[in-house]
Amino acid sequence: MLNYIIKRLIQLIPVLIGVSIVVFLMIYLIPGDAAEIIGGPAATADEVANIRIKLGLDRPMHEQYLRYMSGVLKGDLGFSFQTGQPVSEAIKTRYVNTFKLAVFSAVVAAIIGVCAGIIAAVKQNSWFDYLCMSVATLGISAPTFWIGLMLIIVFCVKFKIFTISGFTGQIWTKEGLKGMVLPAVTLGFNSAAMIARMTRSSVLEIIHQDYIHTARAKGLSEKIVVLKHALKNSLIPIVTVIGVNFGSLLGGTVVVESVFAINGIGRLMVQAINARDFPMVQGAVLIVATTFVLVNLITDIIYAAIDPRISYK
Amino acid sequence: QNNQPTNQPVEQKLTYVSMTDAVGVSPILTNDSASSNVLRGVYETLFMKDPVTGEIKPLLAESYTNPDPNTWVITLKKDIKFQDGTPFTSEAVKYTFEKILDPATASPRASLIKSVDKIEAPDDYTVILHTSETYGIMLTALAHDNLSIVNPAADKAGDINRDATNAGTGPFIFKEWVPGDHITLVKNPNYWQGEPKLDTVIYKVVPEMATAVTMIENGEADFMVSVPPEHLDRLKNNPDVTVTMLEGNPTRYVGFNFEKAPFDNLKVRQAVSYALNRDAYIGTLNGLGYKSKGIIGPRLIGYDKEIENHGYDYDVAKAKQLLAEAGYPDGFKAVLSVGNTDMYMKMAPYVQAQLKEINIDVELNVLDWASYLAHCKAGEQQMYINGWSNVTGDGEELLYPQFYSKSIGASNYSRYNKPEMDELIIKTRVTVDQTERVKYLREANIKFTDDVAWVPMFNDNVTLAARKNVKGIAFESNNEFRLNNAYKE
Amino acid sequence: MGVLLEVNDLKTYFYTMEGIVPAVDGVSFSINKGETLGIVGESGSGKSVAARSIMRLIPSPPGKIINGSIIFNGEDILSKKDKDMREIRGNKIAMIFQDPMTSLNPLFTIGDQIIEAIMIHQKLSKKEAIENAVEMLKLVGIPSPEKRIKDYPHQMSGGMRQRVMIAMALSCRPDLLIADEPTTALDVTIQAQILELISDIKDKFNMSVMIITHDLGVVAGVADKIIVMYAGKLMEYGDVSSIFSSPLHPYTKGLMESVPKIKTEGKRLKSIAGSLPNLTENFKGCRFAERCSMANNMCFLSEPDLTEVDGRQVRCFLYPNGEV
Amino acid sequence: MAEISKDTQAEKKVKNRSSKKPGLGLWKRLKKNKLAMAGLFIVSIIFIVALFAPLISPYDPDKQDVTIRLLKIGSPGHILGTDEYGRDLLSRVIYGARISLLVGFCSVAFGLIFGVILGLVSGYYSKLDSIIMRIVDILLAFPGVLLALAIVSALGPGIINVIIAIGIWSVPTVARVVRSTVLYIKELDYVTAARALGDTDFNIIFREILPNCISPIIVYATMRLATAILSAATLSFLGLGAQPPMAEWGAMASTGRNFIYQAPHLTLIPGAAIIIVVFGFNSLGDGLRDALDPNLKNNL
Amino acid sequence: MEYLLQVKDLKKYFPIKKGLFSKTVNYVKAVDGISFNIVNGETLGLVGESGCGKSTAGRTILRLYEPTSGEVIIDEIKFTDLDKESLRKKRKDMQIIFQDPYASLNPRLSAGEIIGRAIDIHNIASGKERQEKILSLLDTVGLSSSHYNRYPNEFSGGQRQRIGIARALAVNPKLIICDEAVSALDVSIQAQIINLLEDIQEKYKITYIFIAHNMAVVKHISNNIAVMYLGKIVEMADKDELFDNPMHPYTRALLSAIPVPDPSIKHKRVRLQGDVPSPIDIPEGCRFCKRCPEKTDVCEKIEPELIDLGGGHMVACHNRR
Numbered sequence A: 001m002l003n004y005i006i007k008r009l010i011q012l013i014p015v016l017i018g019v020s021i022v023v024f025l026m027i028y029l030i031p032g033d034a035a036e037i038i039g040g041p042a043a044t045a046d047e048v049a050n051i052r053i054k055l056g057l058d059r060p061m062h063e064q065y066l067r068y069m070s071g072v073l074k075g076d077l078g079f080s081f082q083t084g085q086p087v088s089e090a091i092k093t094r095y096v097n098t099f100k101l102a103v104f105s106a107v108v109a110a111i112i113g114v115c116a117g118i119i120a121a122v123k124q125n126s127w128f129d130y131l132c133m134s135v136a137t138l139g140i141s142a143p144t145f146w147i148g149l150m151l152i153i154v155f156c157v158k159f160k161i162f163t164i165s166g167f168t169g170q171i172w173t174k175e176g177l178k179g180m181v182l183p184a185v186t187l188g189f190n191s192a193a194m195i196a197r198m199t200r201s202s203v204l205e206i207i208h209q210d211y212i213h214t215a216r217a218k219g220l221s222e223k224i225v226v227l228k229h230a231l232k233n234s235l236i237p238i239v240t241v242i243g244v245n246f247g248s249l250l251g252g253t254v255v256v257e258s259v260f261a262i263n264g265i266g267r268l269m270v271q272a273i274n275a276r277d278f279p280m281v282q283g284a285v286l287i288v289a290t291t292f293v294l295v296n297l298i299t300d301i302i303y304a305a306i307d308p309r310i311s312y313k
Numbered sequence B: 001q002n003n004q005p006t007n008q009p010v011e012q013k014l015t016y017v018s019m020t021d022a023v024g025v026s027p028i029l030t031n032d033s034a035s036s037n038v039l040r041g042v043y044e045t046l047f048m049k050d051p052v053t054g055e056i057k058p059l060l061a062e063s064y065t066n067p068d069p070n071t072w073v074i075t076l077k078k079d080i081k082f083q084d085g086t087p088f089t090s091e092a093v094k095y096t097f098e099k100i101l102d103p104a105t106a107s108p109r110a111s112l113i114k115s116v117d118k119i120e121a122p123d124d125y126t127v128i129l130h131t132s133e134t135y136g137i138m139l140t141a142l143a144h145d146n147l148s149i150v151n152p153a154a155d156k157a158g159d160i161n162r163d164a165t166n167a168g169t170g171p172f173i174f175k176e177w178v179p180g181d182h183i184t185l186v187k188n189p190n191y192w193q194g195e196p197k198l199d200t201v202i203y204k205v206v207p208e209m210a211t212a213v214t215m216i217e218n219g220e221a222d223f224m225v226s227v228p229p230e231h232l233d234r235l236k237n238n239p240d241v242t243v244t245m246l247e248g249n250p251t252r253y254v255g256f257n258f259e260k261a262p263f264d265n266l267k268v269r270q271a272v273s274y275a276l277n278r279d280a281y282i283g284t285l286n287g288l289g290y291k292s293k294g295i296i297g298p299r300l301i302g303y304d305k306e307i308e309n310h311g312y313d314y315d316v317a318k319a320k321q322l323l324a325e326a327g328y329p330d331g332f333k334a335v336l337s338v339g340n341t342d343m344y345m346k347m348a349p350y351v352q353a354q355l356k357e358i359n360i361d362v363e364l365n366v367l368d369w370a371s372y373l374a375h376c377k378a379g380e381q382q383m384y385i386n387g388w389s390n391v392t393g394d395g396e397e398l399l400y401p402q403f404y405s406k407s408i409g410a411s412n413y414s415r416y417n418k419p420e421m422d423e424l425i426i427k428t429r430v431t432v433d434q435t436e437r438v439k440y441l442r443e444a445n446i447k448f449t450d451d452v453a454w455v456p457m458f459n460d461n462v463t464l465a466a467r468k469n470v471k472g473i474a475f476e477s478n479n480e481f482r483l484n485n486a487y488k489e
Numbered sequence C: 001m002g003v004l005l006e007v008n009d010l011k012t013y014f015y016t017m018e019g020i021v022p023a024v025d026g027v028s029f030s031i032n033k034g035e036t037l038g039i040v041g042e043s044g045s046g047k048s049v050a051a052r053s054i055m056r057l058i059p060s061p062p063g064k065i066i067n068g069s070i071i072f073n074g075e076d077i078l079s080k081k082d083k084d085m086r087e088i089r090g091n092k093i094a095m096i097f098q099d100p101m102t103s104l105n106p107l108f109t110i111g112d113q114i115i116e117a118i119m120i121h122q123k124l125s126k127k128e129a130i131e132n133a134v135e136m137l138k139l140v141g142i143p144s145p146e147k148r149i150k151d152y153p154h155q156m157s158g159g160m161r162q163r164v165m166i167a168m169a170l171s172c173r174p175d176l177l178i179a180d181e182p183t184t185a186l187d188v189t190i191q192a193q194i195l196e197l198i199s200d201i202k203d204k205f206n207m208s209v210m211i212i213t214h215d216l217g218v219v220a221g222v223a224d225k226i227i228v229m230y231a232g233k234l235m236e237y238g239d240v241s242s243i244f245s246s247p248l249h250p251y252t253k254g255l256m257e258s259v260p261k262i263k264t265e266g267k268r269l270k271s272i273a274g275s276l277p278n279l280t281e282n283f284k285g286c287r288f289a290e291r292c293s294m295a296n297n298m299c300f301l302s303e304p305d306l307t308e309v310d311g312r313q314v315r316c317f318l319y320p321n322g323e324v
Numbered sequence D: 001m002a003e004i005s006k007d008t009q010a011e012k013k014v015k016n017r018s019s020k021k022p023g024l025g026l027w028k029r030l031k032k033n034k035l036a037m038a039g040l041f042i043v044s045i046i047f048i049v050a051l052f053a054p055l056i057s058p059y060d061p062d063k064q065d066v067t068i069r070l071l072k073i074g075s076p077g078h079i080l081g082t083d084e085y086g087r088d089l090l091s092r093v094i095y096g097a098r099i100s101l102l103v104g105f106c107s108v109a110f111g112l113i114f115g116v117i118l119g120l121v122s123g124y125y126s127k128l129d130s131i132i133m134r135i136v137d138i139l140l141a142f143p144g145v146l147l148a149l150a151i152v153s154a155l156g157p158g159i160i161n162v163i164i165a166i167g168i169w170s171v172p173t174v175a176r177v178v179r180s181t182v183l184y185i186k187e188l189d190y191v192t193a194a195r196a197l198g199d200t201d202f203n204i205i206f207r208e209i210l211p212n213c214i215s216p217i218i219v220y221a222t223m224r225l226a227t228a229i230l231s232a233a234t235l236s237f238l239g240l241g242a243q244p245p246m247a248e249w250g251a252m253a254s255t256g257r258n259f260i261y262q263a264p265h266l267t268l269i270p271g272a273a274i275i276i277v278v279f280g281f282n283s284l285g286d287g288l289r290d291a292l293d294p295n296l297k298n299n300l
Numbered sequence E: 001m002e003y004l005l006q007v008k009d010l011k012k013y014f015p016i017k018k019g020l021f022s023k024t025v026n027y028v029k030a031v032d033g034i035s036f037n038i039v040n041g042e043t044l045g046l047v048g049e050s051g052c053g054k055s056t057a058g059r060t061i062l063r064l065y066e067p068t069s070g071e072v073i074i075d076e077i078k079f080t081d082l083d084k085e086s087l088r089k090k091r092k093d094m095q096i097i098f099q100d101p102y103a104s105l106n107p108r109l110s111a112g113e114i115i116g117r118a119i120d121i122h123n124i125a126s127g128k129e130r131q132e133k134i135l136s137l138l139d140t141v142g143l144s145s146s147h148y149n150r151y152p153n154e155f156s157g158g159q160r161q162r163i164g165i166a167r168a169l170a171v172n173p174k175l176i177i178c179d180e181a182v183s184a185l186d187v188s189i190q191a192q193i194i195n196l197l198e199d200i201q202e203k204y205k206i207t208y209i210f211i212a213h214n215m216a217v218v219k220h221i222s223n224n225i226a227v228m229y230l231g232k233i234v235e236m237a238d239k240d241e242l243f244d245n246p247m248h249p250y251t252r253a254l255l256s257a258i259p260v261p262d263p264s265i266k267h268k269r270v271r272l273q274g275d276v277p278s279p280i281d282i283p284e285g286c287r288f289c290k291r292c293p294e295k296t297d298v299c300e301k302i303e304p305e306l307i308d309l310g311g312g313h314m315v316a317c318h319n320r321r
């Protein structure tokens, strides 16, 4: 198992190198550069040229990339072009915020989604099933920004239950939790819907398997049949959606982060690319990509924990 | 939550919301307005512009003399200390300016004192600036936030662009910056103009305007500037919020590339100017814009009422006629480049729709901001929408960057290049006699307006929305505010 | 030998999009204590549905038992509450399925799966249940059961899994074991082992067995009585030796003749042409008439009743008065 | 062969019962699914609206009249009110359907063309598989918003580039879906039979395998259409999508959000339009999946 | 006698790959050296437990799997030496019919198209002729022209199997491998298909390799029978000889395991212990010795060879010399 994990981590390297090359090319192929942004509209050509030299943007492309990557190998993600802040530091605070938000909403979404999905599957074709699935379909059909705006109108403007910018990144205090609720709901709405649908269909599929008939024939109560035998078997696709969703939560929180004024990695990425802040974009993308790959790895490990037939040697 | 009356003293903590974060907190290395708003609390300049009269008056300086047009002898105030207690002396001024001028620093605003070639500090309270050419706008430049004086000790100790603790002489001391989230300043109890009333100032980043506005309404934040028209009424109608509105100096305009046909043709530019109904557009701004026909707007040095007799009013027939005269009776196709910020994205479809009336078929070319800058600097645009926000409040700081031929490839997006105009611009810059200089500015204003260097769409009215209990914020027509005397009731 | 199970006029229908499928359409039979009943018939003839009806494990929707009674040990199963029914399942009536590969839950150890039933029905502690399970595994011939009990299904071969299934079914000493094609998925050599095992255990526990198969060879070896089903209907019902020696119904005959025999040499095989009719249509005549070589007009018009012939029951117009 | 002819007689019944094409059974099953039919209904309506937008819409969607800005819902002459330039919201919503469908279809088509080819090649030729899948991994690990942002920054915002961005975005997932189906199908006996008959790889891929990947592809495409429309709206919301004066719903909701207090309908209506269309495609996709799924088929 | 097919020491090993660089760590020796010949127009039955390599043998003969070593000669041509293009052309000589009537037909093609595609691949006929050929093939396998446009899902299992047979016949093969072609069918349908296969053999003089695990079926249709165990042939003989005089203990066990549809016969079974060992770690000595009721010391050490004991009855067992 340990070997397997190490192997997977080694496989991460080519992916990250690939990603970094893509980012690098991307930044350099799109028009505009960091120096112009830093200089701003009033800067003179000299001023811009000086900035360019200072940032090393006057060097040939491959040299810039190699210089950057050799830094990365030494564990140095460089300094932001725009603010001069160490990239690792800038990313850390933002990443932690996004990560907490993503985890919180993923957990809530998973709990709600799985429960709703199971009930819907067990009561297939009942009114609950229809309601649940209609809501879930609506849930995956609604744009995140729209959900966010609607929640703000209802809970912050009309009823003043929550504050919009209450997100502090703390989960353990009451206030912190309160600030987490709306963004987490906005973010988790889609995932919950998706998880509910996946749970339902995978439980429905499993429930027609022979071993479920066997379990019933043993005289087990329906509760045990569903919660023990069917659910555990349905877990693999469910874990997969949760994993995939979590991965995209990390990359796709830009909207929620701007609507709820959260200082997260998504917004950082958007700002950084708008400012052509290459080290920052690179750092942010690498961390998001790494997380994505790690989440995949964790999903795979969970598979092995669930299913004894899967063993990684 | 702040509504219940209490006997306890109000917490003197003021929260400002803005959509963007500061880029840095060193005056030497920044030049954006979000950073300036912080700088103004932490640092001070030698001179400052009077918020009401617009007149330049000494701040850290005591007085100045011009023994000759190329020499500025500035006497400094005594007994001013940096926030860490080190005295403020001429060495600090010399240190700051030399650092800005050092190309290795790559200061984005080095051009402000580029003409200074030597700085002397003969004694602790005298600074002598020698310029290579006469520089009539020296004082306005020295009032620029980016020429604030930094504490050499602090600068040598660390990167004051990230951590500006004790780096200035200002009323507030830099405490903390969580990038992307907020910056905290605390009061400087030893401030030379007297202890500020506020204990803490927080600059909070809220990228979504609707959210920011709601925060003001809910009392989560105390004030903001530049309220967009859509949200203005809400804040105005809120009994807990006071909205202050001033005529501002930023101008929004439709620009042309003078190197590209057909906009090199004056008649075409005039036609465009006639075709745009500015009054109607300003009507949609909910009071946040006002009209002036000139290029140098009413809140800038160099403006004079006579300009309103120049320029062009809305007149479609005339526009069509001019177009026909220019050889385009059936109109033509054009591309209008726009950077994707809210304000310009709102203007663009309007301009497009209006020009359609005179058969100019405008295609919008929307670009993200960095691409837009590159695109315009390279002169790839045909028409463009932009604005100019003046920091010093002097018309020169508009003409030189925007229309001086040497600024082509940088801030002169219109690629305006006429030797006689260049000459005039230089005069507005080098003339040390201020009344004469203003005369040149007025002349330039008329000439550029007649030449339709831009089509000014409107001038901003700047707004400050604050909670009712917030008092004493000094607010200026360039959207700047000072919190020296601010407090909460 | 008393009657253990009595099924009367059982009708189980499926309400599908294509129409109503009368998967089991009025089937009656009984099983005595210690007796083995074989059910044979082509795929889709309703054998499994009949068996599942007894367990009341018909997926609903779309399936529904719409008529009949199932008397087990004197009590009608169909009128029992769900909770009481669970007491019977696995405890009094146990069932094993065709495919040992898919009938065991892959995510739990076989031990877990065996003790589950024991703990519920016999109210034993986990430890006792495990002891019990080990004993059962030993009984079905699994070597070193103490170790194997911790194995997952995928670690065992098909034959072993089927043994586990049997051990599981027997763990509560049921009165009736329903084996739905218990050897179809297995190799011939393993199949022989399993069939022998079932007979041995039946004798040991004095159990009744209901064995479902389409392989006539299998029933011949183990069953006492046989039901031949076709398209949801019982076609012939009687004791094994008489049916094999002189099949009455043309379908039964057809089946027997289709099987290639080792002794009979090289002749062309007899076969039954065609395939099962579509049950959703409103059938008029005999369901087998389409494929019957002896069919006449009457067969297409009305359905024959079950008649008693020679101590057996046959559904065919060939025996109008119960005579051969 | 007397038996054989009899056999066919018996089969005549089967003939009468069965439909001709495998697709028709699908329609029958789909018809039973209420949600899917609702989806189909919505999608058809939107199609009609998009197709006949110039006939249906009461005004030119780009016609500005600032004297009637921000009319409320139910104003005379403007049932859904007007926006900040005084453009008729109903007309804009109607024209918006065109754009949403255009973005949806084009970007999905883009994603499908490349994704399907990659998936087929990678699934069929095991030698190329690992290389292609590594590239797919890289694309997958790359944050989608950033990709869109980069494309839009490079090419400029605008509907075509949004289509490209979303298209590229779907390539890796399509490739994966197709690949896994191919991996399964290529082991099926009918493909082996084609190989045994001496068929060429090209024929095997495109005539034996591809047609049998169609159902997961169709299902995926319908779902993806929904996602594409949503993504386009989100990109517009971030200012990267459709550009003015184009009546794209996401862009409308995005600019409308500034008026959320004065004129919430500017956000509500385009937002609702997005939800309805996406809902339509999602329900239809769901229904198709269920109808095509052999497991559920047997159990209904 | 003229052999249509000669198989010489055919082996097929599937590599087991592991690790970062997919190194081959071991092999599944699915077919481990089998040799036999079939006379034109005859049928060889291939029996054995599940997993013993019957299907692999069949597919390797057809080069659907590339053989690891060995030779396949069909009609004097060395099939194993052909390059890719000639192989493709030559494939029409040998066809295969599969066990699963559901997976073996492309669900998107109608019965006519399925057969038509086979004809097209080798340009056997075109236009009207092609149409006629398809109809006649349908007729041969007992389907009618009304089935031409129907899709596989509208056919029953037996009918699908007929389409599969028609597809194989379309290219006029000399040899057809029936890989458990009747195992999935009900007895009644099974008999129909067996009869059909026999009719066809008679009509077209086709040679069959008939793979099955049902001994009775194999006996019915074959001329010779080969019994496989763990990748090797352990006994091969004329079918009557094999049934009357089984030599190998495994063959005996197999025969005794056949359920006899006659309740009056209660015969004695040869009980085998345990299951088939894995083809990855093949035991030393005789492959069967772990389960063999008659094993001796030598069995555990030396692998017996397949030896002709006279009359073409070949056995691989130390105790039968």
Ligand SMILES: Nc1ncnc2c1ncn2[C@@H]1O[C@H](COP(=O)(O)OP(=O)(O)OP(=O)(O)O)[C@@H](O)[C@H]1O
Pocket: C014, C016, C021, C023, C041, C042, C043, C044, C045, C046, C047, C048, C049, C050, C059, C062, C063, C214, C279, D298, D299, D300
């Ligand atoms: N869940 C179900 N939904 C709809 N129809 C069903 C269902 N289960 C069984 N049937 C139908 O009931 C009929 C009888 O099925 P059953 O499974 O009892 O056949 P069987 O005799 O056991 O066949 P086999 O030998 O293939 O197991 C078939 O026509 C089948 O289609």
Ligand SMILES: Nc1ncnc2c1ncn2[C@@H]1O[C@H](COP(=O)(O)OP(=O)(O)OP(=O)(O)O)[C@@H](O)[C@H]1O
Pocket: E014, E028, E029, E030, E048, E049, E050, E051, E052, E053, E054, E055, E056, E057, E213, E279
């Ligand atoms: N593609 C493959 N890769 C690896 N191993 C394989 C492959 N195909 C078959 N095998 C292995 O080769 C051995 C022989 O398999 P084969 O399918 O030939 O057996 P069989 O006799 O046909 O069995 P059955 O009666 O179950 O069809 C088995 O152990 C199987 O797991």
Ligand SMILES: [Mg+2]
Pocket: C047, C048, C049, C180, C181
């Ligand atoms: Mg069955």
Ligand SMILES: [Mg+2]
Pocket: E054, E055, E056, E179, E180
């Ligand atoms: Mg096989």
